[in-house]
Amino acid sequence: GQSLEQPSEVTAVEGAIVQINCTYQTSGFYGLSWYQQHDGGAPTFLSYNALDGLEETGRFSSFLSRSDSYGYLLLQELQMKDSASYFCAVRNQNGANNLFFGTGTRLTVIP
Amino acid sequence: DAMVIQNPRYQVTQFGKPVTLSCSQTLNHNVMYWYQQKSSQAPKLLFHYYDKDFNNEADTPDNFQSRRPNTSFCFLDIRSPGLGDAAMYLCATSRRTDPYEQYFGPGTRLTVT
Secondary structure, eight states, X not given: OOEEEOOSEEEEEXXXXXXXXXXXXXXXXXXXXXXXXXXXXXXXXXXXXXXXXXXXXXXXXXXXXXXXTEEEEEXXXXXXXXXXEEEEEEEOTTOSSOEEEOOOEEEEEEO | OOOEEEEOSEEEEOTTOOEEEEEEESSOOSEEEEEEEOTTSOOEEEEEXXXXXXXXXXXXXXXXXXXXXXXXXXXXXXXXOOXXXXXXXXXXXXXXXXXXXXXXXXXXXXEEO
C-alpha cells in the first residue's frame, strides 16, 4: 500500500516561520505536491517537487528528499490568513493520473 | 477567468433518493476528478476521467456513478444515498501532463436526511 504522514496540528505566531513535514511510503514515486485548504473552501495547489531540493514561491517553499521519502512545506512571514489545512499528496501507485492525499495538517496562526 | 464550477453548492437529499451533482470547467483540461471529503479528512478520490476514459478507484462503492458527456462537463450520480454519503464532493481538473497540479471547484456539500 501507500501512506503519507503529517502532523495533525501545528500552531505558530504571526510573522514567524513554520515547517510542515510529510513522510511518504509509496511505490513508483513521481513527485510530491502541496495543497492549501481553508475551512469550507476547496484545495488550492501550492507547489510540486519532482526532484530533490528546495522550490521557492514567494513566502512558501517546498523541499523534497527522495532518498529519505520526506518532504516539507515551509511558510515564512506567517499571516493570519495562512490559517488553513495543508495536505501533501503523491501520485497514486498505480501510475494513473491521480493523487493520494495525506491526512492534512491544520495550521493555526495566532497573533 | 478560467475555472471549475460546481452546482449546486449545497444539496439536501433524502435517504435512498438519487441525486446528481454537476461540474463544469473552462480550463479545457483532459482530466476530471471526483473526490469525496468528510470533515477533517483528506480528499478521497472516487474516480477520474482521462478524456472519455473512465477510471474507477477500487474501493469506490457501486452506489457512485459518473458521466462525462463532453470535455467541459462531468456528473456524479449517487444512486441511493445513505447517511454515510453526507460529505463535501469536490470536482477537480488537470492537464494530462501535470496531474500534480489539480484545479478544484468550490465543492458541493451533500446532506442526507
